[in-house]
Each structure stands twice: as C-alpha cells, then as structure tokens.
Amino acid sequence: MTDALLFLHVLAAFALMGTVVVFSAVALGSPVNTRAVSVANVLWAAGGLGTIVFGVWLALDIDGYGLLDFWIIAAIVLWAVATELGRRAQDAVTDRAGGLFAQWHWLRAAVVVLLLADMIFKPGA
Amino acid sequence: MTTLALIRPSEWEIPLFFHVLGAMVLVGASLLALTALATAWRADDAAALRVGYRALLLGALPGWLVMRVFAQITLDKSPFDEDSTWVTIGFITSEPLLLFLIAATVLAGISSRRAAGGTRVRVAVVLVAILLLAYLVTLWAMTTKPA
Numbered sequence: 001m002t003d004a005l006l007f008l009h010v011l012a013a014f015a016l017m018g019t020v021v022v023f024s025a026v027a028l029g030s031p032v033n034t035r036a037v038s039v040a041n042v043l044w045a046a047g048g049l050g051t052i053v054f055g056v057w058l059a060l061d062i063d064g065y066g067l068l069d070f071w072i073i074a075a076i077v078l079w080a081v082a083t084e085l086g087r088r089a090q091d092a093v094t095d096r097a098g099g100l101f102a103q104w105h106w107l108r109a110a111v112v113v114l115l116l117a118d119m120i121f122k123p124g125a
Numbered sequence: 126m127t128t129l130a131l132i133r134p135s136e137w138e139i140p141l142f143f144h145v146l147g148a149m150v151l152v153g154a155s156l157l158a159l160t161a162l163a164t165a166w167r168a169d170d171a172a173a174l175r176v177g178y179r180a181l182l183l184g185a186l187p188g189w190l191v192m193r194v195f196a197q198i199t200l201d202k203s204p205f206d207e208d209s210t211w212v213t214i215g216f217i218t219s220e221p222l223l224l225f226l227i228a229a230t231v232l233a234g235i236s237s238r239r240a241a242g243g244t245r246v247r248v249a250v251v252l253v254a255i256l257l258l259a260y261l262v263t264l265w266a267m268t269t270k271p272a
Contacts, residue, residue: 003268003269003270004269006268006269007264007265007268007269010264010267010268011261011264013149014148014149014152014153014264017149017150017152017153018149018152018153018156018157019153020153021149021150021153021154021156021157021180021184022153022156022157022160025157025176025179025180025184030176030179031172031173031175031176033157033160033161033164033172033173033176035160035161035163035164036157036160036161036164036176039156039160040157043156113146116142116145116146116149117142120138120141120142120145121138121142
C-alpha cells in the first residue's frame with residue numbers, strides 16, 4: 001500500500017514539474033503551443049491534487065511521520081503558495097505582453113523546486 | 126518500501142535532490158517535445174517543430190545528463206546494491222534509451238532546419254513516446270524498489 005501511494009505521489013510531483021517545464025519554455029520566449037499548454041494545465045491540476053491527497057495519505061500511513069511534522073507543514077504551505085502562483089501564471093499565459101506571466105511563472109517554479117528540496121531533505125525530521 | 130528509503134543519511138541527500146530534479150526536467154521536456162512534435166506532425170507547424178526540437182536539445186538532454194551523473198553519485202554514496210533489480214531497471218532505461226533520445230533530437234533538428242515534417246517527425250514522436258513510457262516504468266521501479 002505504501003509503495004503504491006509513494007509511486008502515485010511522486011508521479012503527481014513529476015506532473016507538476018512537467019507543467020513548470022512547459023511554462024518555462026513559454027516564459028523563455030517559445031511560441032505558445034496551445035496543445036502543450038492545455039496538457040500542462042491538466043497536469044498541473046492532476047499533479048496538484050495527486051501530490052496533496054497521496055502526500056497526506058502517506059504521512060498518515062507511515063509510522064514516524066505525522067501531519068504536524070515541520071517539513072510536512074512546510075510542504076503543505078509551499079503547495080498552497082505554488083497552487084495560487086500557478087493559477088495566476090495560467091491566467092496570464094495568453095497575455096505575455098502584460099509582463100506578469102513571467103513573474104508568476106518563475107515564482108511558481110522556485111516554489112516547486114523548494115517543495116522538492118523539502119521532500120528530499122525533510123528539515124526537522 | 127525499505128526503511129532506508131525513508132531515513133536517508135545526509136551525505137546523499139544533495140546528489141539525490143539533483144538526480145530527481147534532473148529526472149523531472151527530462152520528463153517535463155520530453156512531454157513538451159511530444160506534444161509539440163505531435164502538433165507539427167498533424168498540422169505541419171514549423172513553430173511547433175522548433176519548440177519540440179529545442180525541448181529535446183535544451184531540456185531533455187541536459188536533464189538526462191544531470192539525472193545520470195547524480196544517480197551514480199547517489200548510488201556510490203548510498204548503501205544500495207548496484208545489482209538490485211530496481212537499479213538495473215534504472216540503468217536499462219537511462220543508458221540504452223539515451224540513443225532514442227539522441228535519435229529523436231537529431232530527427233527533430235533536421236526537420237526543424239528544413240522546416241519540413243514527414244516521416245522524420247513521426248519517428249521522433251514515436252521515439253519520445255517510448256521514452257516517456259520507459260520513464261514511467263523507471264519511476265515505478267525507483268519508488269517501489271522491487272527486489
């Protein structure tokens with residue numbers, strides 16, 4: 001059970017980073033590929049839901065981990081911040097001339113990398 | 126899952142971080158390349174062709190390199206056995222399939238330079254699709270660590 005949950009949690013995390021890579025290409029000046037952006041938006045939604053649901057499930061399932069552990073609280077906060085930044089980036093992607101798209105996107109990318117670091121280093125665990 | 130996977134000594138957390146980050150960039154860039162090249166295949170779109178080629182050249186290949194280098198460093202510093210099934214799956218899906226990645230990049234590059242789709246783009250799409258399926262299997266192996 002734990003193995004399956006971990007696989008699904010990490011798969012969801014890969015989906016989140018997939019979105020970040022696609023949006024990074026757009027932020028770096030690549031033409032907006034409608035299909036790629038649509039796929040990225042679906043991945044962001046599925047990855048966001050998957051990481052939080054399977055992540056919380058894992059925290060409850062594994063002995064020694066708890067929802068009140070510092071690194072898990074930090075992950076939930078970072079996830080919420082990334083979700084909001086992602087929403088703003090998605091709203092702005094079609095209007096890159098406004099200048100806000102790149103700002104929201106790179107902030108989101110930084111938060112997602114921080115989220116990965118939190119998962120690997122588990123500060124306070 | 127083994128206890129080792131849950132409680133890691135700090136000396137291999139940094140290489141593990143870069144290994145996973147490289148793998149994520151590799152998968153994300155491959156996904157972008159697949160969607161862009163598929164668009165180029167169906168709509169004969171030169172801009173999509175360029176996006177697909179650059180995603181492979183500037184995203185997937187560097188991602189592969191970071192993933193592979195830090196995989197070896199992580200393996201060397203960790204107590205994991207290099208002959209474990211899950212490590213072997215990682216080797217199989219990284220090194221031999223690098224040829225697929227290089228071939229897809231070259232095919233997409235030639236097509237992009239000539240601004241023409243055709244068979245080359247179709248083959249590149251198939252190769253990248255195979256890579257993504259292999260990466261899915263690898264992700265399963267890395268997370269569940271079958272004996």
